[in-house]
Amino acid sequence: AQSVTQLDSQVPVFEEAPVELRCNYSSSVSVYLFWYVQYPNQGLQLLLKYLSGSTLVKGINGFEAEFNKSQTSFHLRKPSVHISDTAEYFCAVSLSGNTGKLIFGQGTTLQVKP
Amino acid sequence: DAGVIQSPRHEVTEMGQEVTLRCKPISGHNSLFWYRQTMMRGLELLIYFNNNVPIDDSGMPEDRFSAKMPNASFSTLKIQPSEPRDSAVYFCASRSNTQGGNQPQHFGDGTRLSIL
Numbered sequence: 001a002q003s004v005t006q007l008d009s010q011v012p013v014f015e016e017a018p019v020e021l022r023c024n025y026s027s028s029v030s031v032y033l034f035w036y037v038q039y040p041n042q043g044l045q046l047l048l049k050y051l052s053g054s055t056l057v058k059g060i061n062g063f064e065a066e067f068n069k070s071q072t073s074f075h076l077r078k079p080s081v082h083i084s085d086t087a088e089y090f091c092a093v094s095l096s097g098n099t100g101k102l103i104f105g106q107g108t109t110l111q112v113k114p
Numbered sequence: 115d116a117g118v119i120q121s122p123r124h125e126v127t128e129m130g131q132e133v134t135l136r137c138k139p140i141s142g143h144n145s146l147f148w149y150r151q152t153m154m155r156g157l158e159l160l161i162y163f164n165n166n167v168p169i170d171d172s173g174m175p176e177d178r179f180s181a182k183m184p185n186a187s188f189s190t191l192k193i194q195p196s197e198p199r200d201s202a203v204y205f206c207a208s209r210s211n212t213q214g215g216n217q218p219q220h221f222g223d224g225t226r227l228s229i230l
Binding site: 032034036041042043044045046049051090094100101102104106107 | 118145147156157159162170205207209211216217218219220221222223224226
Protein backbone atom coordinates (compact mmCIF):
# COMPACT_ATOMS: atom_id res chain seq x y z
CA ALA A 1 0.00 0.00 0.00
CA GLN A 2 1.09 3.54 -0.68
CA SER A 3 1.67 6.05 2.10
CA VAL A 4 2.96 9.59 2.49
CA THR A 5 4.75 10.96 5.55
CA GLN A 6 5.33 14.63 6.16
CA LEU A 7 7.98 14.69 8.79
CA ASP A 8 7.17 18.05 10.37
CA SER A 9 3.72 19.09 11.54
CA GLN A 10 4.80 22.72 12.03
CA VAL A 11 7.70 24.71 10.61
CA PRO A 12 8.29 28.20 12.02
CA VAL A 13 10.62 30.42 10.00
CA PHE A 14 11.47 34.10 9.77
CA GLU A 15 10.58 36.14 6.73
CA GLU A 16 13.19 36.04 3.93
CA ALA A 17 14.77 32.87 5.34
CA PRO A 18 14.92 29.65 3.29
CA VAL A 19 12.61 26.78 4.09
CA GLU A 20 12.36 23.07 3.37
CA LEU A 21 9.23 21.02 3.99
CA ARG A 22 9.95 17.32 4.02
CA CYS A 23 7.93 14.57 2.40
CA ASN A 24 8.65 10.86 2.13
CA TYR A 25 6.53 8.28 0.41
CA SER A 26 6.37 4.54 0.12
CA SER A 27 5.18 2.70 -2.96
CA SER A 28 6.13 -0.44 -4.83
CA VAL A 29 5.01 1.03 -8.15
CA SER A 30 5.64 4.22 -10.07
CA VAL A 31 3.93 7.27 -8.69
CA TYR A 32 3.21 10.85 -9.53
CA LEU A 33 3.97 13.39 -6.79
CA PHE A 34 2.21 16.62 -5.91
CA TRP A 35 2.46 19.48 -3.47
CA TYR A 36 -0.66 21.45 -2.58
CA VAL A 37 -1.05 24.58 -0.46
CA GLN A 38 -4.09 25.48 1.63
CA TYR A 39 -4.60 29.05 2.78
CA PRO A 40 -7.02 29.71 5.66
CA ASN A 41 -10.66 29.08 4.78
CA GLN A 42 -9.79 27.97 1.26
CA GLY A 43 -9.48 24.73 -0.66
CA LEU A 44 -6.22 23.11 -1.72
CA GLN A 45 -4.32 24.70 -4.58
CA LEU A 46 -1.72 22.91 -6.68
CA LEU A 47 1.83 24.20 -6.15
CA LEU A 48 3.72 21.79 -8.37
CA LYS A 49 3.84 18.22 -9.62
CA TYR A 50 6.41 15.63 -10.61
CA LEU A 51 5.43 13.27 -13.39
CA SER A 52 8.72 12.21 -14.99
CA GLY A 53 11.91 13.64 -16.42
CA SER A 54 13.93 16.24 -14.55
CA THR A 55 13.93 15.56 -10.84
CA LEU A 56 13.85 19.26 -9.98
CA VAL A 57 10.38 20.69 -10.42
CA LYS A 58 9.51 24.38 -10.25
CA GLY A 59 6.09 25.54 -9.17
CA ILE A 60 4.17 28.69 -8.44
CA ASN A 61 5.12 31.37 -5.91
CA GLY A 62 8.83 30.55 -6.12
CA PHE A 63 8.56 27.04 -4.73
CA GLU A 64 10.46 24.05 -6.07
CA ALA A 65 10.74 20.39 -5.16
CA GLU A 66 13.23 17.65 -5.85
CA PHE A 67 12.28 14.06 -6.51
CA ASN A 68 14.76 11.58 -5.05
CA LYS A 69 13.85 8.05 -6.03
CA SER A 70 16.52 6.32 -3.95
CA GLN A 71 15.39 8.10 -0.81
CA THR A 72 11.71 8.07 -1.82
CA SER A 73 11.50 11.76 -0.99
CA PHE A 74 9.93 14.83 -2.54
CA HIS A 75 10.97 17.77 -0.37
CA LEU A 76 9.58 21.25 -1.02
CA ARG A 77 11.89 24.27 -0.87
CA LYS A 78 11.81 28.03 -1.18
CA PRO A 79 14.96 30.16 -0.92
CA SER A 80 13.24 33.16 0.68
CA VAL A 81 9.78 33.05 2.24
CA HIS A 82 7.23 35.82 2.64
CA ILE A 83 4.59 36.39 5.27
CA SER A 84 2.02 35.48 2.63
CA ASP A 85 3.47 31.94 2.41
CA THR A 86 1.97 31.18 5.82
CA ALA A 87 -0.34 28.25 5.08
CA GLU A 88 -0.68 24.49 5.33
CA TYR A 89 1.19 22.40 2.78
CA PHE A 90 0.24 18.90 1.69
CA CYS A 91 2.33 16.34 -0.13
CA ALA A 92 0.42 13.73 -2.14
CA VAL A 93 1.09 10.74 -4.37
CA SER A 94 -0.97 9.29 -7.17
CA LEU A 95 -0.48 5.90 -8.71
CA SER A 96 0.67 6.02 -12.31
CA GLY A 97 -2.52 4.34 -13.43
CA ASN A 98 -5.64 6.19 -14.38
CA THR A 99 -7.61 6.39 -11.13
CA GLY A 100 -6.32 9.79 -10.10
CA LYS A 101 -6.80 8.86 -6.47
CA LEU A 102 -4.45 10.84 -4.25
CA ILE A 103 -2.85 9.70 -1.01
CA PHE A 104 -2.19 12.78 1.14
CA GLY A 105 0.30 13.37 3.90
CA GLN A 106 -0.80 14.81 7.21
CA GLY A 107 0.14 18.34 6.25
CA THR A 108 2.80 20.80 7.44
CA THR A 109 1.90 24.21 8.78
CA LEU A 110 4.39 26.83 7.64
CA GLN A 111 4.44 29.82 9.97
CA VAL A 112 6.38 32.77 8.59
CA LYS A 113 7.27 35.34 11.23
CA PRO A 114 8.23 38.98 10.58
CA ASP B 115 -12.54 29.74 -15.97
CA ALA B 116 -14.89 28.76 -13.17
CA GLY B 117 -13.36 26.41 -10.68
CA VAL B 118 -15.06 23.75 -8.59
CA ILE B 119 -18.11 25.31 -6.97
CA GLN B 120 -19.43 24.10 -3.64
CA SER B 121 -22.53 25.15 -1.79
CA PRO B 122 -23.30 26.13 0.83
CA ARG B 123 -20.03 27.58 2.14
CA HIS B 124 -21.23 27.28 5.70
CA GLU B 125 -23.94 25.12 7.24
CA VAL B 126 -25.05 25.04 10.83
CA THR B 127 -27.77 22.64 11.80
CA GLU B 128 -29.01 20.60 14.71
CA MET B 129 -28.25 16.98 15.35
CA GLY B 130 -30.62 14.63 13.60
CA GLN B 131 -31.29 16.91 10.65
CA GLU B 132 -30.54 15.95 7.06
CA VAL B 133 -27.65 17.80 5.46
CA THR B 134 -27.02 18.05 1.73
CA LEU B 135 -23.77 19.39 0.33
CA ARG B 136 -23.51 20.26 -3.35
CA CYS B 137 -20.69 20.34 -5.85
CA LYS B 138 -20.35 21.49 -9.43
CA PRO B 139 -17.11 20.19 -10.97
CA ILE B 140 -15.07 21.97 -13.60
CA SER B 141 -16.65 21.55 -17.02
CA GLY B 142 -15.05 18.69 -18.93
CA HIS B 143 -13.67 16.98 -15.84
CA ASN B 144 -14.79 13.37 -15.54
CA SER B 145 -13.58 12.43 -12.06
CA LEU B 146 -15.02 13.84 -8.85
CA PHE B 147 -13.86 13.37 -5.28
CA TRP B 148 -15.40 14.12 -1.89
CA TYR B 149 -13.08 14.73 1.08
CA ARG B 150 -13.56 15.51 4.74
CA GLN B 151 -11.04 17.55 6.73
CA THR B 152 -10.80 17.68 10.52
CA MET B 153 -8.05 18.62 12.94
CA MET B 154 -7.94 15.13 14.37
CA ARG B 155 -8.00 13.05 11.20
CA GLY B 156 -6.64 15.43 8.57
CA LEU B 157 -7.82 15.09 4.99
CA GLU B 158 -9.84 11.92 4.29
CA LEU B 159 -11.13 10.71 0.94
CA LEU B 160 -14.77 9.71 1.32
CA ILE B 161 -15.74 8.64 -2.19
CA TYR B 162 -14.85 9.25 -5.79
CA PHE B 163 -16.61 8.97 -9.14
CA ASN B 164 -15.35 8.36 -12.66
CA ASN B 165 -17.78 9.31 -15.43
CA ASN B 166 -20.56 9.67 -12.84
CA VAL B 167 -20.06 6.12 -11.53
CA PRO B 168 -18.93 5.60 -7.91
CA ILE B 169 -15.59 3.80 -8.00
CA ASP B 170 -14.47 3.67 -4.39
CA ASP B 171 -16.67 4.49 -1.42
CA SER B 172 -14.54 2.74 1.18
CA GLY B 173 -13.95 6.05 2.95
CA MET B 174 -17.60 6.74 3.63
CA PRO B 175 -17.88 6.59 7.41
CA GLU B 176 -21.19 4.78 7.73
CA ASP B 177 -24.60 4.33 6.22
CA ARG B 178 -25.66 7.79 7.29
CA PHE B 179 -23.49 9.13 4.46
CA SER B 180 -24.48 8.85 0.82
CA ALA B 181 -23.24 10.47 -2.37
CA LYS B 182 -24.70 10.75 -5.84
CA MET B 183 -23.62 12.08 -9.19
CA PRO B 184 -26.71 12.19 -11.42
CA ASN B 185 -24.85 13.90 -14.25
CA ALA B 186 -21.41 15.19 -15.19
CA SER B 187 -22.01 18.65 -13.76
CA PHE B 188 -23.46 17.95 -10.33
CA SER B 189 -22.85 15.85 -7.24
CA THR B 190 -24.32 15.73 -3.73
CA LEU B 191 -23.11 14.40 -0.42
CA LYS B 192 -25.89 13.73 2.03
CA ILE B 193 -25.77 13.01 5.75
CA GLN B 194 -28.92 11.67 7.34
CA PRO B 195 -29.26 11.84 10.29
CA SER B 196 -26.42 14.20 11.12
CA GLU B 197 -24.40 13.95 14.35
CA PRO B 198 -22.03 16.40 16.08
CA ARG B 199 -19.02 14.26 15.11
CA ASP B 200 -19.81 14.97 11.46
CA SER B 201 -18.70 18.57 11.99
CA ALA B 202 -15.85 19.20 9.57
CA VAL B 203 -14.94 20.95 6.34
CA TYR B 204 -16.06 18.97 3.31
CA PHE B 205 -14.22 19.45 0.05
CA CYS B 206 -15.11 18.49 -3.46
CA ALA B 207 -12.42 18.11 -6.13
CA SER B 208 -12.50 17.27 -9.82
CA ARG B 209 -9.96 16.28 -12.45
CA SER B 210 -9.68 15.21 -16.02
CA ASN B 211 -8.56 11.63 -16.47
CA THR B 212 -8.12 11.79 -20.20
CA GLN B 213 -4.33 11.70 -19.87
CA GLY B 214 -3.96 9.21 -17.09
CA GLY B 215 -3.12 9.65 -13.45
CA ASN B 216 -0.89 12.67 -13.95
CA GLN B 217 -3.66 15.26 -14.02
CA PRO B 218 -4.00 17.11 -10.70
CA GLN B 219 -7.18 17.45 -8.73
CA HIS B 220 -8.77 20.88 -8.50
CA PHE B 221 -10.46 21.69 -5.21
CA GLY B 222 -13.44 23.80 -4.28
CA ASP B 223 -13.38 26.15 -1.31
CA GLY B 224 -15.23 23.67 0.87
CA THR B 225 -18.34 23.58 3.02
CA ARG B 226 -17.81 24.20 6.72
CA LEU B 227 -20.38 22.04 8.48
CA SER B 228 -21.28 22.45 12.14
CA ILE B 229 -23.70 20.03 13.77
CA LEU B 230 -24.99 21.27 17.13
